[in-house]
Amino acid sequence: MKLSFRKKLAQVIKKNQSLVCVGLDPDPSRIPGIDILEFNKNIIDATVDLVCAYKINFAFYEALGERGVEILKRTVEFVPDAVITIGDAKRGDIGNTSKAYAKNIFDYFNFDATTVSPYLGYDSIEPFLQYAERGIFILCRTSNAGAQDFQSLQCSSCSGSQPLFHVVARKAKEWNKSNNIGLVVGATYPEEMKQVRDICPDIPFLVPGIGAQGGDLALSVHWGVNTGTGGAIFNSSRQILYASTGEDYAVEARKSAEKLRGEIQVLQEKN
Amino acid sequence: MKLSFRKKLAQVIKKNQSLVCVGLDPDPSRIPGIDILEFNKNIIDATVDLVCAYKINFAFYEALGERGVEILKRTVEFVPDAVITIGDAKRGDIGNTSKAYAKNIFDYFNFDATTVSPYLGYDSIEPFLQYAERGIFILCRTSNAGAQDFQSLQCSSCSGSQPLFHVVARKAKEWNKSNNIGLVVGATYPEEMKQVRDICPDIPFLVPGIGAQGGDLALSVHWGVNTGTGGAIFNSSRQILYASTGEDYAVEARKSAEKLRGEIQVLQEKN
Numbered sequence: 001m002k003l004s005f006r007k008k009l010a011q012v013i014k015k016n017q018s019l020v021c022v023g024l025d026p027d028p029s030r031i032p033g034i035d036i037l038e039f040n041k042n043i044i045d046a047t048v049d050l051v052c053a054y055k056i057n058f059a060f061y062e063a064l065g066e067r068g069v070e071i072l073k074r075t076v077e078f079v080p081d082a083v084i085t086i087g088d089a090k091r092g093d094i095g096n097t098s099k100a101y102a103k104n105i106f107d108y109f110n111f112d113a114t115t116v117s118p119y120l121g122y123d124s125i126e127p128f129l130q131y132a133e134r135g136i137f138i139l140c141r142t143s144n145a146g147a148q149d150f151q152s153l154q155c156s157s158c159s160g161s162q163p164l165f166h167v168v169a170r171k172a173k174e175w176n177k178s179n180n181i182g183l184v185v186g187a188t189y190p191e192e193m194k195q196v197r198d199i200c201p202d203i204p205f206l207v208p209g210i211g212a213q214g215g216d217l218a219l220s221v222h223w224g225v226n227t228g229t230g231g232a233i234f235n236s237s238r239q240i241l242y243a244s245t246g247e248d249y250a251v252e253a254r255k256s257a258e259k260l261r262g263e264i265q266v267l268q269e270k271n
Numbered sequence: 272m273k274l275s276f277r278k279k280l281a282q283v284i285k286k287n288q289s290l291v292c293v294g295l296d297p298d299p300s301r302i303p304g305i306d307i308l309e310f311n312k313n314i315i316d317a318t319v320d321l322v323c324a325y326k327i328n329f330a331f332y333e334a335l336g337e338r339g340v341e342i343l344k345r346t347v348e349f350v351p352d353a354v355i356t357i358g359d360a361k362r363g364d365i366g367n368t369s370k371a372y373a374k375n376i377f378d379y380f381n382f383d384a385t386t387v388s389p390y391l392g393y394d395s396i397e398p399f400l401q402y403a404e405r406g407i408f409i410l411c412r413t414s415n416a417g418a419q420d421f422q423s424l425q426c427s428s429c430s431g432s433q434p435l436f437h438v439v440a441r442k443a444k445e446w447n448k449s450n451n452i453g454l455v456v457g458a459t460y461p462e463e464m465k466q467v468r469d470i471c472p473d474i475p476f477l478v479p480g481i482g483a484q485g486g487d488l489a490l491s492v493h494w495g496v497n498t499g500t501g502g503a504i505f506n507s508s509r510q511i512l513y514a515s516t517g518e519d520y521a522v523e524a525r526k527s528a529e530k531l532r533g534e535i536q537v538l539q540e541k542n
Contacts (some may be wrong), residue, residue, distance in 0.1 A: 057364070057368055059369070059375070060368075060371050062375040062379075063371040063372075063374050063379065065340060065379050066340045066344075069340050070337055073336070073337075090362070090364055090388075091330075091361070092388060094414065094415040094484075097331075100331050100333070101333065103334050104333040104336075108333075108336050117363060117388050117390050117391075118390060118420075118421060119388050119389060119390045119410055119413075119421060119422065120410070120413050121415065121418055121419065121421055123415050123416055123417035125417075139390055142391050144365040144366060144391055144392065144394050145392075145394055146393040146394035146396075147392055149389075149393055149442060150389060150390060150435065150438065150439070150442075153428060153435065154426060154427040155424040155425060155435070156432070161427070164424065164426070164435065167421065168421065171420060208365075213365075
């Protein structure tokens with residue numbers, strides 16, 4: 001029987017003493033002359049004992065056409081089984097369509113987890129949740145500036161007036177029957193992360209927005225990873241992948257991942 | 272210079288006297304033994320003079336892996352240039368990621384239009400809008416039951432208290448500087464369609480939910496297509512593709528598309 005997502009995540013965090021998730025978002029213009037699959041494999045080889053997860057954003061592979069799909073598949077296969085793979089696809093469609101997306105992400109690519117967009121509501125997420133042993137990170141408070149356009153709107157609901165992302169967090173808690181839901185909560189909005197943590201003490205967070213996006217690592221570790229909570233994992237893409245754009249990129253990526261792991265460890269001790 | 276999306280759509284609607292969009296969502300279990308690319312080509316050949324657009328939902332192709340990407344690409348290539356192709360991908364991610372998705376949909380696959388999800392706000396949609404001659408249909412009020420979970424929430428905004436999908440419609444109007452925005456508004460919620468039409472008189476609607484989903488075609492034509500509005504196009508997938516599951520599927524698909532075109536024409540005359 002496949003280990004549940006939560007158990008597998010806890011095991012790799014313990015083994016590698018790491019909350020670092022490396023975002024494998026290769027940009028051909030930043031790694032000229034290097035085969036992308038080769039690049040991914042070298043990054044994975046250089047960091048695999050320092051991280052708990054790899055997050056692979058579909059956009060950068062789809063932009064490469066058919067070859068991108070092959071690279072994506074072979075990259076997922078290359079990650080050792082003990083380390084979590086997250087297919088960052090942000091899908092969300094009506095029921096029978098979401099079912100096809102879930103099949104693609106979990107059956108074809110065999111990811112341990114994925115990200116989904118909540119705008120279409122429960123029946124768009126339910127086909128993913130059916131995969132009880134996989135992790136489903138619902139977009140809650142994203143790390144970008146535009147997050148404020150809709151996610152911050154004050155909404156009336158049965159729990160009183162609250163921002164939309166609170167309603168999403170409450171629904172996530174309600175839908176979490178198989179204990180396989182997580183939430184995407186950006187490090188760029190630490191106060192909002194605190195609010196989501198108050199609503200969902202036991203749900204793991206996938207935290208983008210540190211590094212290039214300028215999020216607050218200290219506060220994110222503080223609110224995300226308090227003892228007794230679902231914990232949090234921290235994604236870094238560009239800061240690690242492009243730590244050097246020379247031939248020593250893998251060596252420098254390792255140093256960058258090691259540095260981030262250490263910074264988070266120090267912050268955890270202060271928690 | 273490429274014709275703008277709105278002009279191209281108006282031309283094909285006039286030429287084929289049709290507001291029918293066929294959703295090419297092939298389900299291998301319903302067309303056993305038939306090659307999907309062959310199936311798509313036969314459906315297109317059988318209906319191309321009866322429709323204004325083909326909508327291709329990425330989920331059903333991604334579920335087929337690499338071969339799916341190839342079929343998707345060759346299906347888009349097979350559609351004659353005068354007919355609109357809509358890549359129904361419902362993407363939405365942070366800026367640099369949405370840029371990669373837009374590149375994939377518009378540059379690699381060369382779709383005339385796409386669908387995008389609004390949850391991440393303006394900077395997630397802006398990279399698509401940059402393609403000024405393509406159409407960007409923003410999910411507003413979707414056709415599924417779960418649409419009510421978040422889209423119907425009453426939100427406070429500078430225009431007073433209103434459901435979230437109204438706020439999305441107002442933002443779409445505000446962002447429509449290049450006149451390339453459309454909205455996805457399901458036929459299953461005709462009263463809500465009327466409300467969106469009041470907010471956005473000049474924006475075209477992509478209307479899913481007729482046929483298998485049980486939406487109200489008469490009211491949708493009434494509210495969607497009134498003279499002087501941006502108009503609407505009506506998607507039908509399963510009703511047309513699987514009109515027959517025998518060898519006569521293309522002939523029956525043609526009959527089904529012709530019937531739908533005729534029904535809409537009659538309803539338009541009553542408008």
